[in-house]
Amino acid sequence: MLKTRFLKLLTTKLGDDRFLLTAQDEHGRSMSPFKWKNLVFSSHEESFFGTALDEMTVDDVEGVVVNGWQLVSLFAKESFNRFIEWDWNEESEICLAAANSMYEGIVEKDWHPDFSVWGPDGEFHWKLPERVMDEFHPEFWEQMVHGDGSSASSPADEVVHGDDSRASSEADEVRHENRPHASPTALNYISDLYNSALDSFLTRNNAAKELFGPKLDLLKKQNLSGLELARYFDEESWLEWVGIKESEAPFTIGLRLDEPEDGDGDWSLDVFLRGKKNIDEIVDVEDVKRIPARWRP
Incomplete structure (x- = not known):
């Protein structure tokens, strides 16, 4: 018999393109992943139905760590138990609103570089597709995304899975990355999430890695500015150059x-x-x- 009738899912962005999911009951009390993990991931193939996910304790709150692609695919499919009354924190609501269009952009190969942030060290960032931008009014993108005080946003105390040395290393990493910072706009937050999700998607796709890896390495070695690359590549020529789309020229x-x-x-x-x-x-x-x-x- 299902005992849980209410579940609030909280999303917290960690500093290394990972996200921490935690949960609360109707009284605002933190819940152990043991009680809610199966309810959230029972239909989620991208995480092997939750079995491939690590658990982490941050500020005495237990949660589950997901990458960008796992988060986007989870919220896009919305395969949540219909017998549960669901609630969300602000970050979860922002992700939930934009997840479907981001998911479509990734699976339909809307993969375009954002050369405006191309740095001298060859930093690469995926561009948020127009289909995602067009989903919402400008006011949506301008709003600030404030971290929920009840979600985990402070240094990690321990990592539940893994050996002691790995746990200590990851906890130190989270302590460093989760220092207080200014709240991002929804545009910055979703842009970073799309970049993280597409990176995660391509990492698990060997064919895509073989396709993009050598091309990106080549660009980084050319010492070209983002402005120069933007002048050379438009969306069509980029897709043709990396081999996603074949040129129509005979x-x-x-x-x-x-x-x-x-x-x-x-x-x-x-x-x-x-x-x-x-x-x-x-x-x-x-x-x-x-x-x-x-x-x-």
Whole structure:
């Protein structure tokens, strides 16, 4: 028989792209994850139905740690027990409101870089999709997200799972990251959550890691500014470059280095077009008359 009839789920953002979920009963008393974990994650495939999640105690409150993708997918699907009266803290409400559009953006490959925050050290951040922005009025994005005093927002006391050295290390890490800081706007909070969720999603996807990893490493080595990259890439060209979307052009562009015919003089660098269907079909870009009509705009 189900004894729990009311459950308030509280979300607290930790400082390392992780989130702590804690719960309270109808009297505002903290509940052990043993009493509510199955109710929350019983239909959540992304966390293997809660079995792959660590538990953590922060400020004497026990909770469950999730990454960005696990949090977004949990709130997007809303597979919560219908016999429970659910309530949320402010962070949970913000996440719940935007989760569905973020989830759709991730699974439908709305993966675009935010070059406006590209730093000199190659810092990379995923851009919040327009579909998420369009879901709400500007007032929603401008509101401040205040941490709930009843949720865990202070230094970690212990990590329940893992050996003592790992527990001590993670607790020290949380102590460092969870120092008081200014409340973010909803836009900043959700932008960071989307970035974290997409990173987590790609990390668990080997094919995506192989697709993006070398390309991102290449960009970081070029010492290019975010402004320069933004001028070069639009959304379409970015998706084509990383291999998510195939270019509709019937040809590819190549470079050919030709030595001088008599062996002396300067070498020449020529640009040519190569057909996609027939790779033996090669035309110099300067030989306009030979460019097939089907290749023309």
